[in-house]
Amino acid sequence: MITFNGVTKRYADGTVAVDNLSLEVPTGEITVFVGPSGCGKTTSLRMINRMIDATGGQILLDGVDVKTIDPPTLRRGIGYVIQQAGLFPHRKIVDNVATVPYLLGWDKKKARARAMELLERVGLDLKMADRYPFQLSGGQQQRVGVARALAADPPVLLMDEPFSAVDPIVRASLQEELLRLQSELNKTIVFVTHDIDEAVKLGDRVAVLRVGGKLAQLADPATLLTRPADDFVREFLGRDRGIRRLSFVSGDGLRLRTDLTVPASAEVSSLRGTTEPWLVVVDEDNCPLGWIASKDLPESGTPADVELAPYGTFVKGRDSLRAALDATLLSPSGSAIAVDESGRVVGVAVREALDEELALVAGGVGGVDG
Numbered sequence: 368m369i370t371f372n373g374v375t376k377r378y379a380d381g382t383v384a385v386d387n388l389s390l391e392v393p394t395g396e397i398t399v400f401v402g403p404s405g406c407g408k409t410t411s412l413r414m415i416n417r418m419i420d421a422t423g424g425q426i427l428l429d430g431v432d433v434k435t436i437d438p439p440t441l442r443r444g445i446g447y448v449i450q451q452a453g454l455f456p457h458r459k460i461v462d463n464v465a466t467v468p469y470l471l472g473w474d475k476k477k478a479r480a481r482a483m484e485l486l487e488r489v490g491l492d493l494k495m496a497d498r499y500p501f502q503l504s505g506g507q508q509q510r511v512g513v514a515r516a517l518a519a520d521p522p523v524l525l526m527d528e529p530f531s532a533v534d535p536i537v538r539a540s541l542q543e544e545l546l547r548l549q550s551e552l553n554k555t556i557v558f559v560t561h562d563i564d565e566a567v568k569l570g571d572r573v574a575v576l577r578v579g580g581k582l583a584q585l586a587d588p589a590t591l592l593t594r595p596a597d598d599f600v601r602e603f604l605g606r607d608r609g610i611r612r613l614s615f616v617s618g619d620g621l622r623l624r625t626d627l628t629v630p631a632s633a634e635v636s637s638l639r640g641t642t643e644p645w646l647v648v649v650d651e652d653n654c655p656l657g658w659i660a661s662k663d664l665p666e667s668g669t670p671a672d673v674e675l676a677p678y679g680t681f682v683k684g685r686d687s688l689r690a691a692l693d694a695t696l697l698s699p700s701g702s703a704i705a706v707d708e709s710g711r712v713v714g715v716a717v718r719e720a721l722d723e724e725l726a727l728v729a730g731g732v733g734g735v736d737g
C-alpha cells in the first residue's frame with residue numbers, strides 16, 4: 368500500500384503544486400489521479416518514486432517512508448510509464464524492454480527471454496522485437512512502454528498519461544489491454560490522466576484533484592458519479608454522469624422475454640394475428656438478423672422476404688445497463704436484444720423492463736445530490 372500523509376510540494380519559485388495531500392493507494396488496485404491541467408497530478412506521482420522530493424509530509428510504501436530508501440533501490444520496485452513511451456531511440460524494442468533486467472545484472476539470454484515474454488503479454492507481434500522505436504506506431508510504442516515497466520515484475524506501477532498521445536480507438540484498446548493485464552497481474556497502479564472518462568473506466572478508485580494540489584474527492588467511480596462532493600467535482604464530471612453511471616450497473620437484472628423471436632425460415636401465416644408489434648428474426652444459429660414489425664409481415668412466405676429493421680444487442684452476463692440502454696436506442700422497436708458471448712439470442716428486454724430497472728437504479732441513488 369502507498370500512503371500519502373499530509374504531503375506537500377512547494378517548488379523553488381514558491382509554487383505550491385501539492386498541498387497537504389493525504390490518501391491511500393490500496394495494494395493490487397488501480398488508483399487514478401485526475402484533475403485539470405496544473406493540479407499537481409504528475410508532481411504527486413513522481414514523489415512516489417522520488418523523481419521529485421516532497422517538501423512536507425510523508426509518502427509510505429508498505430509502511431516505509433520513501434525518503435529512507437535510496438532512489439535507485441526504490442525505483443527497482445516501481446515500474447514507470449510515461450506519455451509517448453519514452454523509449455530509447457537507438458535501442459531495439461527487445462533491448463528497450465530488457466533495460467531494467469540488464470541493469471539488475473541478469474544475463475543477456477534471460478533478460479531477452481523475459482522481454483519476449485512481455486512483448487507477447489502486452490499484445491505485440493514478436494516480429495517487432497528487432498525493430499527500433501521509430502518503426503512502430505504510437506500505440507505499439509505505448510505497449511512497449513508498458514512491457515518495459517513490467518520487466519522486473521515490480522509490485523507498483525506508475526503511469527503518467529500513458530495513453531494520451533494516441534487516437535481514441537487505439538486508446539480504447541490500450542485501456543482494455545491494461546484492464547486485462549491487471550486482472551492477471553494485480554499490480555498496485557497509480558494512473559494519472561486529465562480525462563475523466565479514462566479515470567472512471569480504469570480506476571478502482573479515483574482521486575479528483577483541484578488546482579493547488581488539493582484532494583477534492585476520493586471514491587470509486589460509481590460513487591463519484593452519483594455523489595460528487597462539490598460543484599467543482601460535479602462540473603469536472605460533466606453533464607451526462609447519470610448515463611455514465613449506468614456503466615457500473617450490470618444489465619443482468621433486466622427481465623427478459625423469450626417469446627419474441629421468430630426463425631427467418633418460419634412460415635408467416637402462423638404468425639399473422641400476433642399482438643406483439645415487433646419480433647426478432649433469427650437465423651438457424653439463433654443469431655439476430657433484425658426486427659420485423661408485425662404489421663409488415665407478408666401475406667405468405669417467410670420473414671426473410673422482408674427488409675428487416677436495425678437492432679442493437681447487449682451481452683447478458685457481461686454488459687452493463689448502459690450497453691442495454693444503448694441497444695434499445697438502436698432499435699425502432701425500443702427493445703434491446705440480449706445475446707450470449709457467441710452472439711446467440713437469449714431474450715429481449717422490452718421497454719418496460721428497461722424502465723423498471725432504471726427506476727431501481729434511480730431509487731438506489733437516494734438522497735439529494737444535485
Ligand SMILES: Nc1ncnc2c1ncn2[C@@H]1O[C@H](COP(=O)(O)OP(=O)(O)OP(=O)(O)O)[C@@H](O)[C@H]1O
Nearest residue numbers: 378380382384403404405406407408409410411561
Ligand atoms: N519544476 C517546477 N518549478 C516550478 N513549478 C512547477 C515545476 N513543475 C511543475 N510546476 C507547477 O506545479 C503545478 C503542478 O504541476 P504538475 O505538472 O504536477 O500538474 P499536472 O496536474 O500534472 O498538469 P498537466 O495535466 O498539465 O500535466 C503547476 O502549476 C506547474 O506549473
